[in-house]
Amino acid sequence: MARKKIGSTLMAAMSGSIEEEEALIEASKSASDERAAQMSNPAVERAKLAIINEGRHATQLLPPNQIRMSPISDRLDPGEDLVDLIESIRSEGQQVPIMVRRLADGELEVVYGRRRLLACRALKIDVRAAITELTDEEAIIAQGLENNARKDSSFIEKALFVMRILNAGFKAVVVHKATGVNETTISKMRSILNDVPEDLIMHIGPAHGAGRRQWDLLKSYCQSQSTNRVLALIEDIPKDLPSMDRLNFALEALKTPAPSKSRTAKDRGPRVSTRIRREKMTITADQERYLKFLAYLDAEMPKLLDAWDIENP
Numbered sequence: 415m416a417r418k419k420i421g422s423t424l425m426a427a428m429s430g431s432i433e434e435e436e437a438l439i440e441a442s443k444s445a446s447d448e449r450a451a452q453m454s455n456p457a458v459e460r461a462k463l464a465i466i467n468e469g470r471h472a473t474q475l476l477p478p479n480q481i482r483m484s485p486i487s488d489r490l491d492p493g494e495d496l497v498d499l500i501e502s503i504r505s506e507g508q509q510v511p512i513m514v515r516r517l518a519d520g521e522l523e524v525v526y527g528r529r530r531l532l533a534c535r536a537l538k539i540d541v542r543a544a545i546t547e548l549t550d551e552e553a554i555i556a557q558g559l560e561n562n563a564r565k566d567s568s569f570i571e572k573a574l575f576v577m578r579i580l581n582a583g584f585k586a587v588v589v590h591k592a593t594g595v596n597e598t599t600i601s602k603m604r605s606i607l608n609d610v611p612e613d614l615i616m617h618i619g620p621a622h623g624a625g626r627r628q629w630d631l632l633k634s635y636c637q638s639q640s641t642n643r644v645l646a647l648i649e650d651i652p653k654d655l656p657s658m659d660r661l662n663f664a665l666e667a668l669k670t671p672a673p674s675k676s677r678t679a680k681d682r683g684p685r686v687s688t689r690i691r692r693e694k695m696t697i698t699a700d701q702e703r704y705l706k707f708l709a710y711l712d713a714e715m716p717k718l719l720d721a722w723d724i725e726n727p
Contacts, residue, residue, distance in 0.1 A: 472544075473511045473542050473543060473544050474542070474543060474545060475540035475541070475542055475543075476514070476522070476540055476541055476542075476543050477540055477541075478531050478532075478534045478535040478539075478540070478541045479535065480522060481514050481522045481523065481524050481531060481541070481543070482521060482522070482523050482524070483523070483524060483528060483531075484523050484524055484525065484528075484553065484557065485582070486554065486557070486575070486578045486579060486582055487528075487575070487578070488557060488558070488561045488571060488572075488575040489528070489529075489571055489620070490568075490570075490571055490574070490615075490616060490619060490620050491619075492528040492529055492532060494619070496529060496532060496533055496536065499529055499530070499533045500533045500536050500537060503530070503533050503534065503537060503539075504537060508530060508534065508541065508542050510527070510530070511527070511542040511543055511544050512524060512525075512526065512527025512528075512530050512531055512541060512542070512543045512544070513525040513526050513527060513543065513544050513546065513556065513560075514543045514544070514545055514546075515545070515546055515547055515548045515553055516545060516546075516547050522543075522545070523553075525546075525548065525553050525556050525557055525560075526556065526557050526560040526561070527541075527543075527560075550584075551584065551588055554579055554584060554588060554592050555588065555591045555592045557592065558575070558579075558591070558592025558593045559592065561575065561593075562593060562594060568620035568621060568622050568624075569621075569624060569625050569626055569629060570606075570615060570618075570620060570621060570624070570629055571620050572593060572595070572603075573603035573606060573607060573629075574607070574615070575593065576589050576593060576595055576600060576603055577603065577604065577607055579592065579593075580600070586600060602626060602630070603626075605633065606626070606629050606630060606632075606633045609633045609636050609637050610629065610632055610633050610636050611636070611641075611644060611645060613645065613648055614636075614644060614645070614647065614648055614664065617648045617651060617653075617660070618651070618657060618660045618661050618664060619657030619660060619661075620657055621657045621658045621660070621661040622657065622658065623658055624658060624661055628661060628665065631665060632661070632664060632665055632668070635664075635665065635668035635669055636668065638668075638671060639668055639671070643668075644668065647664055647667055647668065650663075650667065651663050651664060651667075686698065686699050686704055686707060686708070697711065
C-alpha cells in the first residue's frame with residue numbers, strides 16, 4: 415500500500431529554520447513572553463495552517479475505543495477538566511478533527527487531539543479523524559507542533575514532554591523540531607525534573623501561567639530540604655486548590671528551612687535496648703548505625719567486668 419504522506423504545509427512546518435526558532439526561544443524571558451514568541455513563531459503559524467488544512471481533507475467517523483493513545487503524552491492528565499469540552503461537543507458537535515496514524519500492525523494511534531478523543535469516548539459517539547501514515551519521528555513532530563499552537567500550554571508539561579521524547583530514544587534535533595526547545599533549555603528542564611520529585615509535580619499539576627523561574631525556584635527549595643519533607647508536602651497541599659495555587663503553596667511551604675532542634679536522649683527514645691531473663695541478657699539496636707556500638711560493647715565487656723569486680727568485691 416502506498417504510504418500517504420502528511421500534508422505539505424505540516425511537513426514545511428516540521429522543517430522550519432532552526433536558527434530562526436532558537437533566536438525566538440532565547441529572546442523569551444518569561445512564561446508570557448515565551449508564549450507570545452511561540453504564537454508569532456513562523457513554524458507554529460505554519461503548524462496552525464496545517465492543522466486547519468488537515469481538517470479540510472477527507473475524514474472519517476471512527477469508534478473512539480478503536481484508537482489507542484500514543485506512548486508519549488504532552489499533558490500531565492489529558493482527562494483533566496474535560497467538562498467544558500464535552501459540553502461543547504455535545505451541543506455543537508466536533509468542530510476540528512483529530513489526527514490518527516495507522517501503525518504497521520494495522521492499529522490506529524492518536525497523533526494529536528487526545529482530549530477530543532476522550533470527550534467523544536465520554537459521550538459514546540464516534541470521533542471525526544483524519545487518518546495518515548507517519549513514522550514515529552514524524553508523529554512526535556506533528557504532536558509537538560500542534561501542542562505549541564495551544565494557548566494553554568504549560569512549562570512543566572512541555573518539560574515532561576521533552577524528557578519523554580528523549581527517554582524514548584529520539585535525539586535533541588527531534589525535540590527542537592517538535593517543541594522549538596534548544597539544548598540549553600533542555601538542560602535547564604532536565605535539571606528541574608531531576609530535583610523536583612515527579613510525584614510532587616503530578617500533585618501540583620500543570621500550573622498554567624507559571625514559567626521556568628517558578629519551577630526553578632521550587633527546584634532550589636527541594637535541594638535545600640530533605641527528601642522526606644519534600645514528599646510529605648504532597649499530603650499537605652489541598653487537592654481542591656487550583657493548580658497554580660498548589661504550586662504557590664509548595665513554594666511557600668518549602669522556602670523556609672525546617673527548624674533544627676536539639677533532641678535529648680529522652681526525645682530520641684531508646685537507641686539500644688536490653689532485655690534480661692534470669693542469667694541471659696539480650697541487647698538490641700534499633701538502627702543499623704548502632705550495630706557498631708554492639709561490637710564496641712562486646713570488645714569492652716572484659717574491662718567492664720573487671721571494673722565491676724573492683725567495685726563489688
